[in-house]
Every structure is written in structure tokens, then in C-alpha cells.
Amino acid sequence: TYFIDLLARRAAPAALPPAAPAPIARARHRALSSPGPDPRAAARLGEAAAAARDRGAPSVAAGLGLLAARHTPADAVPGADERRLQAAEDALTAGETDLARDIARQVLAQATAPVDRVRAWIVVIDAAGQAMAEIDAVFPHALADAGDDPGLLALVRYQLAWRALLMDGEMTKAREEAAAAAGLAARAGDRPTELLALGFQAQMETLMGHPDAPATIQRAMREPQDPRVACDHNGAGAARFRWLIMGDRLAEARTTITALLHEVQRRGMVESEVHFLRGLAETELRSGHCGRALDLARESLRLARDTGIGEAATAMFTSLAEAAGGDVDRALALAREAVDRAEEDGDLIYLSRALGALGHAQLVAGDAAAAVRSLRRVRELEGGLGVVDPARGRWHGDLAEALVRIGEPVEAQDVIDVTRQQALRLERESVLAVLDRAEALVRAARGEQGPAERQLTSAQDRLGKLGYGLEEARAAYALAGLRTLPHALGSARAGGTPMPGPASFDEAARLFRRCRALPWLRQVESASAGHQTSPPLASAALDTLAATERQVAALVMEGATNREIAARLFISVKTVEATLTRVYRKLGIRSRVDIVRLAAGRRTG
Incomplete structure (x- = not known):
């Protein structure tokens, strides 16, 4: 048809690289010079598409496949629709989702064979990505076309597993659909679909803390493996990576994800590359x-x-990386973008992850109240989803810490107690150490200075041995601030203990510097400088300021000019001026002098 011919012409010329192998270039040239059906041209183009696919050029394969379909006679085997569907699947591999969707829709407009129609529906579903709400009406049609064929039903039930997870937030149902898909695929002898379904089932069981997770992963990794699935971002390799990283086996996780990333880059699997870059x-x-x-x-x-x-x-994960080693304002913006997109897509799984990233960024920015609001939503969402394993999002310690900062140690302890039970059952050692760090803050808020220090020291040591460098540094920072910044813990320190000097922060600064954790390092430097030369702002007022605002206010109290502040904090003078304007508004004051007066407890109207 005219539409498919247009797609073929649009895809193939742009996709073919200058250094394409001679057989591929010759096949394409002959096809373009041949008008109408030509079985020999179609066969040559099909072979060229397969060669391009093997060479890691799926975009080229898609264009060649469409040309092959155009030259395929009506009674040929494979037929034109089968070639078009292979081209659509190649387009998906190359990340060309719009092209894949267009091809599939055209096939659906004319195909009558159930196998072609179901494959086309699967392309439409895959092209939608996580925005499954937009194509929800597709599923009944796909099921009707599948009939009672176990191989076709396996394809649809696998997609229904994703629907149950992303749209309904029903992890148990998602696991059941995946298990059913694996069984149907095994009956049909469809090993690739069986492996994908087992990989998905294993990931659900891992998040649920299900005791069958290790056995399902072993089933998914069992030979024979299919090369098309082995490095898929939803396959068994990805499930094993997730199991390793949640189980604190960081070195093995790095080896696994690096090998997967190299393979998908070699094959031109763009979607998997995005996922595996994020995993690394x-x-x-x-x-x-x-x-x-x-x-x-x-x-x-x-x-x-x-x-x-x-x-x-x-965007969600990049927010976490920015909050750790980049720019906190960008971390906040990316997390809010991720929240908005997840809400638009109706994706409950990534909504909980995005809110976790937002809460973390808010905590790093010094807005504990906002962090509590975001992370309370995460706790509610994950409870509804059935997520049991605290190593999945690792937000629990942040919520407990933020609760302490706003003066809610009882709720913080409840978060710690509930999460600790799950972490103990699943043997999540790093989670347990982070919970101990948070519990030390609860103890400090209650005036239990000695036990808090001992618990923090132990947590720091364990996190270091497990290889969690940033969490180790955070424990060192909390330990340094235990006595020097009591207001940051939500209550005043019990009297009588000598206040240590700025050297208390040296260990935290060294560890953050080793991690290149710049936002945290700036906090340490500001805390150390503030302790050395100026009194703290009143606790209630300080709680309203973000991290950068607090740093600027502390330097104002030292008598620094705007230019000096900009140089110290590695920001522009205009940013300093804008930050001061926000500080004045939040504290209800008008000038730099008022900041000093407020810090001294002599706030004037």
C-alpha cells in the first residue's frame, strides 16, 4: 500500500550508514530500482535486514525489512505482513517507537491471521512504554485475537502482567500473570517469551520479598538461553542484577550490568541501553x-x-545522582518532572520511586517538612503496591531522619521498627545500618547522647565495610553534628557535654570529598564554618530555610560580602542576591542586619 511504501522510503535511506556492507547496499539499491513485487528482491532484502540486525544496526534492519515487504508477492512465505512486523520490532529495538507504532497499525488495518494481529498488538503496547493507560483498550482485542492458542496467549498475558503492575499497582496479580505467561510459553515451545516472563516474575518476587525469588531467578537463568532475550532490560540478566544490588553484592552487580550494557550497545538495543546505563x-x-x-x-x-x-x-534516577554529586536545585526539578510524568501516565510504580527521589532531594536541600510529605506518600503507595523489600527504594532512613528534624521522633521510630523487621527477614545489611544511623538521631533527639554516638559509630563502620561510601560519609556527618548542631536534630542537646571544635567535621569532609559528593561537602564546610565563627540561627527560623539559603545566611553573619559569599559557595553574585531575597521573605526581615539580630535572639519588627 501507499502508506507502507512511504514508511519504507522514509526509513531506509536515512537508516543506511555510509559504511554499510556491500551486500546490504546492493540489496537496497536493486530493490529501489525494481518497481512492484519481486520475490528475489524480497529475499535479498530480508537477508540484508537479518545481516544488519546481527551487526547491531536495528534501524537499518527496519528500513530494509519494509522494503522487503513492499516487494513480497501476496502468496509468498514469509508474507508481507510478517516482514512488516519484523521491521516494527526492529524499529522498537532501535528506539524508533513512532515508526514501530505506525507499521503495527497498518498491519492491523489489513491482517486477518491471528498470529500477525497479536504480534501487531504487542508492538502497539510496547511502543506505549510506561504510558499504558493510553492504550488500555488494546488488551481485550489482543485477547480475542489470541483465542486459545497458548503461544499467542503467552504474549498477551506477559503484557497483562505489566499492565497489572503499572496501571493497577497490583504486584501479586502481576506476578501471577507473569507465571501464567511463562507456563503458556513453555507449552508452546516459545523459549524467548518464557524467559521474559520468568525474568518479570523474578523481579516481582524480589520486590515483594517472596521466598521463591531465588528459585525463579535460577529458572530464568537456566539454559538454553535465547540471545535475543539474554540482554533484554526485562530479561533474566536484568533480574539477576536487581537481585544482586538489592542484596548488597555491589561488585557482582557492577560486573553483571557492565557486561549487559556492552552487549546491548553492540546490538544497538537503545531501550535496554537507557536502562542499563541507569543501572550502572x-x-x-x-x-x-x-x-x-x-x-x-x-x-x-x-x-x-x-x-x-x-x-x-x-529523570528520577538522575535526580538522585544530582542530589549526591551535582546540583540540588536540578535534583529537585528532575524529581518533580518524574513525579508529574508518572502521575500523567498513571504509573504507580514509578510514582513511588519519583516521590522517593523528590523526598531525598528535599532532605538534601534542607526542607525536612517537604521531605516528610513526599516520603509519607511513598510509604502509603508502597504499602498499597505490596512492596516489602526496603532495599527497593531505600527511602526509609531519609523519612526517619526528616521526621526527627521536624520534631516527630515517635513516628520516626515507628518507620525504623517496621522497616527493620523486613530488613532482618531479608538480610538487607546496608538497610539495617542506615536504619541504625536514623535511630541514633532519634536517640539524640531524646537526649540519649552516649548511645546515639555509639550507634552512629557502629553504623558508619558497617556501611564502610559493605562498600556504601556515601552512606558511610553521611553517618560520619551525623556523628560530627550530633553535639555541634543540636537544632538540626529537632531538640536541644542535654547540657554539660563539651562542644567539640570544627575538627569534628574533618572525617565527614574527607569521606564526602572521596565520594565527590559536592552538595554534602558544601553542607559540611558550611556547618564547620558556622560553628567556628558565628552563633546558629534560631531553630524555628532555620527550619524554614533551604540548604543554600542557610549557607548564605551563615556567611552573612560572618560579615561576608555578596561577592565573597559567591566565591565561597561557587555560585554567582546574582544567585546570592536572589537567595538573600528569599531568606528575607521567609524570615520576615528586611536586611542583613536583621539576620545578625535574629541569630543573636534580638529579632526586631
């Missing part, structure tokens, strides 16, 4: 390599923006 960035962040994590996260975000693949999830 997560591994580096957990290990305390914040600069490396930030570089990888930004690279993943650029690729996601270019292709339109996984933008919400990638």
Missing part, C-alpha cells in the same frame, strides 16, 4: 562514586530525551 549509574552511586554516577546518569538522561524512552524513570 545506580551501582556507582551505591558504591559512593558520585561523580561517575552523575556522568552515567546524565548520559542516560540525554539518550532518554533523544529517543523518548524511559524519560520519567531516568
